[in-house]
Amino acid sequence: MSGHSKWNNIKRKKEKTDGAKAKVFTKIGRELAVAVKEGGGPDPNTNSKLKDCxxxxxxxxxxxxxxxxxxxKAAGDGDDTKYENITYEGYGPNGIAVIVETLTDNRNRTAGDVRHYFDKFGGNLGTSGCVSFMFAQKGLIVIEREGLEEDKVMEDSxxxxxxxxxxxxxxxxxYTEPEDFSGVRDDLEQKGYEFVSAEVEMVPNTYTTLTDEESVTKMQRLLDALEDNDDVQNVWHNWDNPDMDD
Structure with a gap:
């Protein structure tokens, strides 16, 4: 059960509009630029952070x-925008745990936006560490099942x-330990596997279900608002939404 929420979140993202795809491209572009500047240059062979991005x-x-x-562009002198990683933690409706990872060039703007979303949709922003203990950092590689043999994929993995x-x-x-993620991904890539998703994630230890319709609506709107913000790179949560199984 632990993975199905994750996959359905991905599926929902894949079905999004072209506008949403452009936003995803922008966010990943920001990550790539930061990886070049902070990870050690434009060569992925010597910059593992860039290789992952x-x-x-x-x-x-x-x-x-x-x-x-x-x-x-990031390797040249043309872009001197300074981004910083800031992580926010809080609660959605009925205590759903939410972690928001951002890359921002204006921490006041981002903090104000994130706080506003939590307040508006029935949640509240908490202090650092208030929910992160409910998650474990793991590498997660998702491969479409169609045409593949389960035993073979498991053995290779x-x-x-x-x-x-x-x-x-x-x-x-x-799933991998965070420090093993790059090696496992590279190994599977060399074996010819293609990935729906491949990154280090915050995986919830347990999931929470929302039963009343108002809380479900508010939680969905909170996630949509966060994902729509250009400064927000990732949103992790422990909401188990059975409606996404359709």
Whole structure:
């Protein structure tokens, strides 16, 4: 059960409009630029952070031309925007745990926006550490199941160093320790696997279900508002939404 919420969140994102895709491209572009500046230059062979970002960009169908252009620009002197990573933690309706990871060039603007969303949709922003203990950092690689043999994928994954393997009706979910993620992903990529998603994530230890319609609506609107904000890179939560199984 632990993975199905994650996969359905991905499925929902895949079905989003072209406008939403452009927003995803913008966010990943920001991550790529930061990886070049802070991770050690424009060569993914010597910059593991950049290598991970490129893999994420490809899994999200960002064109190679875009990736190369962003890396080139970040490596030059033309872009002196300074971004900082700030993580916010809080509660959605009925105590749903929410972690919001941002990359911002204006922390006051971002903090104000994030607080506003929580207040508006029945939640509240908490202090650092208030919900992160409910999550574990894990690498998660998602592969579409169609045309693949479960035993073979599991064998390849565990051989590559994965810590856990789960089969859903649509996908295979391969979990790794954070420090093993890049190696497992590279190994599976070399074996010819393509990924729906591949990144280090905050995976909830337990999930919470919302039963009343008003809370469900507010939680969905909170997530939509956060994902729509250009400064927000990732939103992790422990909401188990059975409606996403359709």
């Amino acid at each position: 490129i893999a994420k960009a490809k899994a999200n169908n960002v064109p190679n031309d875009n990736i190369e252009r962003i890396i080139k 565990l051989e590559a160093g994965a810590s856990d393997f789960q089969a859903d009706e649509d996908v295979f979910e391969i």
